Amino acid sequence: MKKKQRISIVCLPIAGKENPYQYLMMKGLSQSLGLKVSHGVPGKFLAFLRSCLKYQPDYIHVDWLHSYYIRRKVWMTWLQFPVFLIEIFLVKNIFRTKIVWTLHNIFPHDQPFFGPFKWARRYFAKNCEWIRIFQEGTLERALPILKVGIDKFKVVPEGSYAKYYPNSIKVDEAKRRLGLPANEKVLLYLGLIRPYKGITELIEVNKQMKMEKTRLLIVGKSMNQKYLQRIENLASENVEIIEGFVPPEKLQLYFNAADLVVLPFKKIENSGSAILAMGFKKPIVAPNLGVLSERLQQQHELLFEEGEMAKILGAALAMDKSKLRKIGLQNYKALEKYKWEDFASCY
Numbered sequence: 001m002k003k004k005q006r007i008s009i010v011c012l013p014i015a016g017k018e019n020p021y022q023y024l025m026m027k028g029l030s031q032s033l034g035l036k037v038s039h040g041v042p043g044k045f046l047a048f049l050r051s052c053l054k055y056q057p058d059y060i061h062v063d064w065l066h067s068y069y070i071r072r073k074v075w076m077t078w079l080q081f082p083v084f085l086i087e088i089f090l091v092k093n094i095f096r097t098k099i100v101w102t103l104h105n106i107f108p109h110d111q112p113f114f115g116p117f118k119w120a121r122r123y124f125a126k127n128c129e130w131i132r133i134f135q136e137g138t139l140e141r142a143l144p145i146l147k148v149g150i151d152k153f154k155v156v157p158e159g160s161y162a163k164y165y166p167n168s169i170k171v172d173e174a175k176r177r178l179g180l181p182a183n184e185k186v187l188l189y190l191g192l193i194r195p196y197k198g199i200t201e202l203i204e205v206n207k208q209m210k211m212e213k214t215r216l217l218i219v220g221k222s223m224n225q226k227y228l229q230r231i232e233n234l235a236s237e238n239v240e241i242i243e244g245f246v247p248p249e250k251l252q253l254y255f256n257a258a259d260l261v262v263l264p265f266k267k268i269e270n271s272g273s274a275i276l277a278m279g280f281k282k283p284i285v286a287p288n289l290g291v292l293s294e295r296l297q298q299q300h301e302l303l304f305e306e307g308e309m310a311k312i313l314g315a316a317l318a319m320d321k322s323k324l325r326k327i328g329l330q331n332y333k334a335l336e337k338y339k340w341e342d343f344a345s346c347y
Contacts (some may be wrong), residue, residue, distance in 0.1 A: 006033070006034055006035060006036040007034055007035050007036065007058045007059065007347055008035075008036045008038075008055065008056070008057040008058050008059070009029065009035060009036065009037045009038075009057060009058065009059045009060075009061050009347065010037075010038055010039065010040040010051050010055050010057040010059070010060055010061070011025075011026055011037065011038070011039055011040060011060075011061045011062075011063070012039075012040040012047055012048070012051065012060060012061070012062050012063070012068075013040075013042075013044075013047070013062075013063070013064060013067055013068075014039045014040070014042050015063070015064075018245065020161060020164050020165075020248075021063075021158070021272055022063060024159060024161070024164065024340050025063075025102075025159075025340060025343060026039075027340065028159060028339065028340025028341045028342070028343055028344065029340075029341075029343060029344050029347075031340075031341045031344065032341070032344035032347075034344075034347075035344060035347060038055065040055070040057075040060065041054055044067055044068055046083075046087055047068065048060060048068070048087050048088065048091045048099075049087050049090060049091060049095075052091055052095040052097050056095075057097055058097065058098060059097065059098045059099070059100055059129070059347065060091065060097055060098070060099050060100070061100050061101075061102070062099065062100070062101045062102070062124075063102050063104060064104060065101065065120075065121065065124060066108040066111065068084060069081060069084040069116065069117075069120040070108070070111065070117065074112070077116050077117065078115070078116055080116075081115075081116035081119070081120060084120055085120075085123055088123065088124060088127050089127075092127050098129040099124075099127055099128050099129060100128055100129050100130055100131070100132065100346070101124065101125070101128050101130075101131045101132065102131075102132040102133075103131050103132065103133050103138065103142060103269070104269065104270055105269050105270075106138070106141055106142050106145050106146070106269060107121060107145065109194065109196045109267070110194060110195060110196060110223075110224075118145075121145075121146060122145075122146055122147050122148075125146040125147070125148045125152070126147070126148055128148075128152065130152055130153070130154050130346065131146075131148070131152055131153050131154070132153075132154050132155075132156055132343070132346060133153055133154070133155055133156075133269075134155070134156070134157050134158055134269070134270045134291050135155060135157065135270075135290070135291045135293075135294050135295075136155055137290065137291070137293065137294070138153075138269055138290070138291075139153060141269075154346050156342055156343050156345070156346060157291075157294075157295070157337075157338040157342070158270060158272070158275055158338065159338055159339050159340035159341075159342070160275065160278070160279055160335040160336075160338065160339075160340075161272075161275060161276050161279045162278075162279035162280075162332065162335055163279075164279075165248055165249075165251050165252065165276075165279070166248070166249050166251075166252055167252045167255075167256070167279075167280060168252070169252050169253060169256050170256065171256055171257065173256075174252070174253045174254075174256040174257035175257045177253055178253055178254070178257050180215060180257055181213075181215075183213060184213050184214060184215045185211075185213060185214045185215070185259045185260070185317060186214075186215050186217060186257050186258045186259050186260075187206075187214065187215070187216045187217065187258065187259070187260050187261075187262050187313075188216075188217045188219065188254055188255065188257075188258035188260070188261050188262065188282075189202060189216075189217070189218050189219065189220070189261070189262050189263065189264070190217075190219045190220055190246065190251075190254055190255070190261070190273065190276075190277075191220050191263070191273040192220050192221055192222075192223055193218065193220045193221065193222040193223065193224075193227065193228060193231070193243065194222075194223050194224060194227065195224065195227050196265065196266050196267055197263075197264065197265055197266070198264035198265050198266045198287075199218060199231055199264065200227075200230065200231055200234060201264055201266070201309065202216070202218075202262060202264040202309070203216070203218075203231055203234045203235055203236075203239060204234065205264075205309050205310045205313060206236065206238070206239060207234075207236050208310060209310055209313070209314060211238070211317065214238060214317065215238055215239075215240065216238060216239045216240070216262075217240050217242065217254065217257075217258070218231065218235075218239065218240070218241045218242070219242045219246060219254055220242075220243070220244075220246065221243065221244060221245045221246075222243050228241075228243060251276075251280075252280070255276075255277065255280035255282060256280065258282060259283075259321065259324055260282070260283055260284070260285055260313075260316055260317070260324065261274075261277040261282045261283070261284045261285070262284075262285045262286070262313065263277075263284060263285070263286040263287075263292075264285075264286075264287070264309060265286065265287055265289065265292075266287075267289065267290075268287070268289050268290040268291070268292060269290045269291060270290065270291045271286075271290070271291060271292055271295075274286060274291075274292055274295060274296065275295065275335070277331070278295070278331040278332060278334065278335055279332065279335060280328075280332075281325070281328040281329055281331065281332040282328045282331065283299060283302060283316065283324045283327035283328045283331065284296060284299065284302060284331065285302050285303075285304065285309070285312055285313050285316050286302070286303055286304070287303065287304055287305075287306075287309075288303040288304065288305055295334070296331070298330045298331065298333075298334050299327045299330060299331060301315070302316055302327065
C-alpha cells in the first residue's frame, strides 16, 4: 500500500528566535503527522518565488505580509507593488502553490493606507486559499477593508506561552532584583513602545490619579525614538521607563513583580502581550476591543470602554491582593481552551 504523502507547508517571513509566536505555531502544526512544516527562504525580495523553487511546497503560510510590499520610501513601495503582484500571480497560477495568511492586523499599524499600501493587501487576500483570524469579531472589520467573502476566513485563536518562558522567581525576589520597594503596588506595561499602544494616555492617567505607593513600569523596545522621548518627558516620579528588548529569562522578573498588567491599546485585533500576561497569572486592565473582549471575558470587570481607563484602573487598584491573584488565576485557566495544535485543522 502506497504511503500517503504529507502536506508540505513553508512559513514566511522568518521571525527569528526572539518571536515565540512563530516557533510555537510551527511546532503546533508539526504535531500533526499529515503536515511537514519548515521556514521559507530569508529576505524580502521574491521570497515567495524562491521558496517555491527551493521547497516546492503545497502551501505557503504568511504571518506578517507588509515586509514584502512596503519599502522605506513611498516611491519605492510604488515600484515594488507590481513586482509583488506578479510574484503572487506566478506562485498561485504557475507553481500551483496555495497561499494562506494569518491576519494579525487588518492593516499595519503606523503605516499609510492608500494606493499600493491598500491594494497589495486586497490583491493578496483575493489570492489566498483562506485567511486565519483569531476571533469572530475581526470579520466585521476585515470584510470591508479586504473586499473578500466571509467564507474566505477561518477562526482559530492563538495558543498559550505559559510553559515557554521560565517562571520560578517569587514576588519578593522579583521586586528585590528590580530595586522596587516591597510596599508599592506595581503596574506593568510590557511590549513594543509604539504610538498606537496608548502609552502616553496611560502616563497621563497615572499623573491625573496621583496614585500613592504605586509604581508604573513601561518596559519594552521602542520603534520610534521621537515617541520614546515624548513619553520620557511626560513621565512623573513614579514612572520607570526601561527601554530595550527583554531577554526571555528576564520576563518573569517584571511579571512576577507586577500586581497589575495594563495594556492601554488604542486599537488592536490580537494581543500576544495579553496572552503572555495570562500565562504569568496576571490580572489585566485593558480596553474592551478586538480579541481582548473574548480572551479576557473571565475578568470583564477590568475591561474599559473609551474614556474609562482611570475609572477601571482605580477600581482595580482598590482590590486587595487576594482578589487580584484570583483574577490572575482565572486568566491562566482560560488559556486551557486553546492549543497551538488547533491550527492544523485548517489544512
